[in-house]
Amino acid sequence: QMQLQESGPGLVKPSETLSLTCTVSGGSISSYYWTWIRQPPGKGLEWIGYISNIENANYNPSLQSRVSISLDTSTNQFSLTLNSVTPADTAVYYCARSTSWYQNAFALWGQGTLVTVSS
Amino acid sequence: EIVLTQSPGTLSLSPGERATLSCRASQSITSGYFAWYQQKPGQAPRLLIYAASSRATGIPDRFSGSGSGTDFTLTISRLEPEDFAVYYCQQYGSSPFTFGPGTKVDIK
Numbered sequence: 001q002m003q004l005q006e007s008g009p010g011l012v013k014p015s016e017t018l019s020l021t022c023t024v025s026g027g028s029i030s031s032y033y034w035t036w037i038r039q040p041p042g043k044g045l046e047w048i049g050y051i052s053n054i055e056n057a058n059y060n061p062s063l064q065s066r067v068s069i070s071l072d073t074s075t076n077q078f079s080l081t082l083n084s085v086t087p088a089d090t091a092v093y094y095c096a097r098s099t100s101w102y103q104n105a106f107a108l109w110g111q112g113t114l115v116t117v118s119s
Numbered sequence: 120e121i122v123l124t125q126s127p128g129t130l131s132l133s134p135g136e137r138a139t140l141s142c143r144a145s146q147s148i149t150s151g152y153f154a155w156y157q158q159k160p161g162q163a164p165r166l167l168i169y170a171a172s173s174r175a176t177g178i179p180d181r182f183s184g185s186g187s188g189t190d191f192t193l194t195i196s197r198l199e200p201e202d203f204a205v206y207y208c209q210q211y212g213s214s215p216f217t218f219g220p221g222t223k224v225d226i227k
Contacts, residue, residue: 045156045164045207047216060215061120094163104211105154105169107176112163 002027004095004110012089012117018082022095022110029053029071033098034078035106036069038091041114046091050104051078085117121146121210123219131227138195140222142208147188149212155184155193156207158221164207168193198224 008020022034036048049059051069059067066083082089092114096106122145132138140155151171156164166175168184171191181196195202203226208219 044220045209045218047218058214062215099166099169099175103169104152104216105166105175105209106156106164107166107169109163109165 002097002108004097004108006093006095006110006113008113008115010114010116012085012115013119014086014117015084018080018085018089018115018117020080020093020095020113020115021077022079024076024078024097028073029076029078030073031101033101033104034069034071035096035098035104036080037094037096037106038089039094039112040088040091048080048082048093050098053101087117089115090117091115120215121148121213121217123208123210123217125206125208125219125222127222128220129223129225131225132198133227134198134200136198138193138198138202138224140193140195140206140208140224142186142191142193142219144189144191144210146213148191148210151187152210152212153184153186153191154209154211155182155191156209157202157204158207159204167206195224 033050035050051057068081071078092112094112095110097108098104099107153171155168158164172184205221
């Protein structure tokens with residue numbers, strides 16, 4: 001049974017870089033699309049971007065200048081980097097996996113990790 | 120960017136009743152790449168429906184999805200106590216992928 005688990009700092013200072021990792025267990029990362037989504041406290045869901053198994057990435061234009069997603073097949077992990085953060089980036093960050101290689105609905109989610117941007 | 124509008128914002132129903140949730144897109148959704156998710160407090164969203172009408176693995180058949188183009192519907196045939204939650208629609212046919220603002224189904 002595949003599972004996803006986010007990890008990374010829970011507190012980041014303004015103007016610094018947010019870095020999170022999603023560890024995939026119980027299956028290979030060498031298929032599917034791998035996505036990051038965030039949810040500010042008490043608000044709705046925002047798609048950040050995805051990376052495919054062939055490392056083709058696609059980002060939300062609202063974040064594109066600050067975001068990068070990478071894949072590491074040797075460790076079965078994928079990562080999110082968000083530069084120049086502000087308090088508006090405070091959110092629960094989720095990693096997720098697509099339903100299949102041709103259906104990019106989010107079938108499997110990590111539990112989420114809260115990242116607070118504050119000095 | 121495709122904007123999704125969900126209605127109603129809140130739906131107050133009793134267990135055993137039928138729930139009908141709507142989602143309208145600002146543009147036609149490519150190839151029916153449309154999904155519904157359920158989220159309970161403190162939990163990650165759970166995929167219910169993908170490809171507009173296909174139930175995800177393990178989802179009870181009281182959940183059904185329909186629609187095409189710009190209008191989509193999630194129906195819960197008979198509400199169980201565990202179904203009271205927030206429901207989000209989402210399109211993944213055009214980048215950026217977008218979510219609706221959610222419909223809260225609460226107990227009347």
